[in-house]
Amino acid sequence: MNHPKRYLITAALPYANGLKHIGHLAGAYLPADTYVRYLKAQKRDVVFVCGSDEHGTAIPIQATKEGTTAQAIIDKYHPIIAQNFKDLGIAFDIYHRTSDPLHHETAQEFFTVLNNNADLEIKESEQYFDESANSFLADRYIKGTCPNCAYESAFGDQCERCGKSLSPDELINPVSTLSGNKPIKKATKHWYLPLDRHEDFLREWILKDHAADWRSTVLGQCKSWIDGGLQARAVTRDLDWGIKVPLAEADGKVLYVWFDAPIGYISATKQWAIENDKDWKPYWQSKDTKLVHFIGKDNIVFHCIIFPVMLKLHGDILPDNVPANEFMNLEGDKMSTSRNWKLEMQDYIDDFINKENGGPQLADALRYYLTQIAPETKDSEFTWKGFQDANNSELVNIFGNFINRALVLMHKLCKSKVPPLHVDLLDELDKATIAEISTATKKVESLLEQYKFRDALFEVINLARTGNQYMQKKEPWILAKQLDENGQITIEAQQQINNCLHICLQICANLAILVNPFLPFTATKICYLLKVVPKILEWENAGKLHLLRVGYTLRPPELLFRKIEDTEVAYQIEKLQKALETSKQESAAIPEIAAEKTIAPLKPEIVFDDFAKIDLRVGTIVSAEKVEKADKLLKLEVDLGFETRTIVSGIAMHFNPADIVGKQVSVVVNLAPRKMRGIESNGMILMAEDASGKLHFINIISDEE
């Protein structure tokens, strides 16, 4: 096989506005780490870079939320995230950060090169400007009345109540959140990356050159983007948090975060080179470097379309592959920071690794399950029961048990020493089993080269399974009952036992090598038990039968993994539910706090005929439930007397489903059916808004009462 001269492996830069969850881990960091560990075991020249992404408007916004500064936010999250990775065995060669001066220089140089080569376009546009704060306003910093639902605290990019995405120009009565003043329109100049100029290149490079080796999900998304028409994308923004645009005429402007963030891979490589006395340039400029980006699917457009265009213009190499993963759901629902439906790395570390019965084996247990269910071809799902099953039945019962029983038997039947191999006595089964070791090695190798991590891991476990089967057929514990007249095991039996356990122990050593990229802590522990140095983990040793020296005394067996108890699973599920409840209460409180005491503007006048078209009926809500994955929707069943209808209503922020069952409501019954989130809504519940923006049902006052 022809290997590239060197590798540069990147994992998506985590955005430093909060803790990261296991979806991030499974999507980008874990596969990247596994791949890198494999390459390093192959003694290939590889650098694995990552770091915190610390710019963009979301950071100052998070700062406002936490009542602190943007700098304090990134200084808080950067080290925590770095430590989380370390605890889970994600071993970057460098974990850098985009706030570092080196990165600022690198990104500015990058911009300058593109700008000097006339690869950027300059466009002028009118943007909102806050005179008292003397600054242009990012979309998120403008609030106003939503043109769609009349909510007064809609953001410039989206209304939080009706969910409609907006541009600041659409807002009625825009207000700057910096000062509370009304912003003015002011002309501003921005630099754009004209992606449309590179359409031919992208088509050729992605859809033709990589048609065979990139994942179909990645290709599909790229095609969708290209076919949709590529447009120039703004490279700069009017903001004070970020990297200054290196031009005198661009005062008060910074590089747009999407532009500077991927350049962070280059800065990180430079920093690594400084620390290790290496030259960073070949890793980005030499054609014999293989560049691979590990990301989640939301990042495909940046890593497959935008960043490659930037790299090409700058004269750097292009990624050889971008093995993006799909998403990982959690217990039946999408992971979401805002809804608190997530498992953060920190939580897992606290609840498992840092417990007395924890330790690094629990890091490997998570790595195992996340790899086993990695969303390589489609979205997958993390469940605590699944985690328990995978850990208990595969890691503990098959893998751990094989190593344990091999060691236990060796101590019992071979005087705690590695027994000799009597080559002349090898039978067909012995030979087939030995052959299986190198077959497994080749399979794992080939699968890893294709980024098929879950299949590769299966092959590793499968070798342990083969070991169990082999041992079972040989039954050394039965052979040990063949005694001579002195009560000793007969020589013939002992030789059979020796061969069996010799092969089993060599399988153990091979398992350490094969499992090392996936479960590094476990590999290290196996080395300890077998009294071998970590150097044997080098991949060239895989498939070999001479890893353990005959006659060597090994350590007493220790268990590699512990079982996950039912109580732990129950505890985690309960914790998840509680967190969800907490966040529901918090988000339910948002409209009240956010609603200013201003009067909602009146809508345009209508005539009587408009009103007369509406067929109003009285109904009773018979059931109400939250619509999945929609913050604002409730699915209602409303009994109208003559029929019961399903009506989807955007009132979840205002009412608890349980509280409104049985309520009488006014229903517009002749509203055209409309599908929302896959549920057909037949009608509309009448609501009226009070002066503060709060919704109320239009009540029916019954004649009888």
Added chain:
RNA sequence: CGCGAGAUAGAGCAGCGGUAGCUCGUCGGGCUCAUAACCCGAAGGUCGGAGGUUCGAUCCCUCCUCUCGCAACCA
């Protein structure tokens, strides 16, 4: 008809033109060195739905349904 990806046993996935398979789980039997594995056997699928091409379709074509993404936060 916006575009892309997906829908196959209880769960997770593979197969992609010729008697539907793997891992886990469940049930029954055997064995026991092991946090028990392993062996034998069993249950469980009209391969999302409807048409079409074909001697023959899970696999190819058309349409439809649903899920996820592109499109707040977000791998």
